[in-house]
Amino acid sequence: MVELRRHVVGRCITDLVIHHPALRRRIKPTQRRSVRGARIVGVRRRGKHQLIDLDDGRVLHAHFRMSGDWAVGDDAASARYPRATIHLDDDSIVVLDDPRALSSIVLVAAGEDAIAGLGPDADDAGVTAAWLRERFEKRRAPIKVVLLDQAVVSGIGNIYASESLWSSRIDPRRPASELTAVEVRALLKSIREVLARASGARYDGDGRFQVYDREGKKCRRCKGTIERFTQAGRSTYFCSKCQR
DNA sequence: ATAGGCCTGGAC
DNA sequence: GTCCAGGCCTAT
Numbered sequence: 001m002v003e004l005r006r007h008v009v010g011r012c013i014t015d016l017v018i019h020h021p022a023l024r025r026r027i028k029p030t031q032r033r034s035v036r037g038a039r040i041v042g043v044r045r046r047g048k049h050q051l052i053d054l055d056d057g058r059v060l061h062a063h064f065r066m067s068g069d070w071a072v073g074d075d076a077a078s079a080r081y082p083r084a085t086i087h088l089d090d091d092s093i094v095v096l097d098d099p100r101a102l103s104s105i106v107l108v109a110a111g112e113d114a115i116a117g118l119g120p121d122a123d124d125a126g127v128t129a130a131w132l133r134e135r136f137e138k139r140r141a142p143i144k145v146v147l148l149d150q151a152v153v154s155g156i157g158n159i160y161a162s163e164s165l166w167s168s169r170i171d172p173r174r175p176a177s178e179l180t181a182v183e184v185r186a187l188l189k190s191i192r193e194v195l196a197r198a199s200g201a202r203y204d205g206d207g208r209f210q211v212y213d214r215e216g217k218k219c220r221r222c223k224g225t226i227e228r229f230t231q232a233g234r235s236t237y238f239c240s241k242c243q244r
Numbered sequence: 245a246t247a248g249g250c251c252t253g254g255a256c
Numbered sequence: 257g258t259c260c261a262g263g264c265c266t267a268t
Contacts, residue, residue: 022250048263066262067252081252101251102263150264158262213261233246235261 001050005043007072008052008086008094012039015087016060020101023083031107035060040088047154049115052086057110060086062096066157068103071095119153122191127153129185136176136184143179144172145232147191156191159212160198162237164190166211166221171243172236211237 016032018024035054042053050070052060062068062084071079072094079097084105086094096103108114120127132153139146146152147161156164165172167190170183179187210220214237215228224241 063263065264099251099253100262104264148263
């Protein structure tokens with residue numbers, strides 16, 4: 001994101017080309033044409049949402065889903081899975097690169113909040129253990145499910161929800177409202193560590209997880225065995241021996 | 245609350 | 257070849 005900002009802020013968009021039919025459905029030809037000539041005044045990120053602010057108040061809003069990323073500078077032309085290309089007035093390009101092609105890109109009208117309802121990032125200074133516990137207290141759902149709710153904290157995906165809970169030794173089935181202050185503090189610390197370690201790594205990166213995708217294997221911390229079950233339609237991995 | 249759809253690389 | 261996973265939305 002920082003890299004993207006460096007390349008695009010201050011530049012004018014000369015064209016927006018959509019390569020993938022799924023994205024073409026989401027952003028119409030008239031909209032694509034309408035961004036030509038717009039100047040990029042800022043770049044923001046929240047969770048996996050990418051916001052490119054235009055000088056007319058509109059926002060080009062991309063969501064990376066699980067495998068999207070920007071390819072900028074020298075990497076742009078060699079993106080393996082180009083889904084959309086932003087052409088700039090210095091003749092450079094920025095490519096939305098996404099093997100799974102689940103990423104989305106939309107143009108948000110001026111004055112609209114592109115990420116309304118989205119919670120703050122886990123590393124936002126406003127996200128303290130006390131603040132988080134307040135949010136949790138209102139939720140009876142299992143803590144794993146609440147961690148996946150982007151309206152609470154943005155950017156925690158299924159893999160990192162399991163990883164964070166393992167790291168803080170908390171049973172994913174526990175109602176969020178029942179976590180103690182000490183547990184919430186430990187969990188927040190784990191979330192930040194896990195996300196920090198993950199940032200920069202791609203989906204197909206080194207991928208050495210502590211619990212995720214390790215069903216039936218030995219817990220790396222105790223003599224337990226990693227179990228898998230489903231919560232809200234998603235796989236949860238945990239060790240019932242050391243996660244309480 | 246749960247199921248199905250989007251999309252495709254990688255694991256059977 | 258078939259199935260699954262990821263994040264998130266829509267439909268039942």
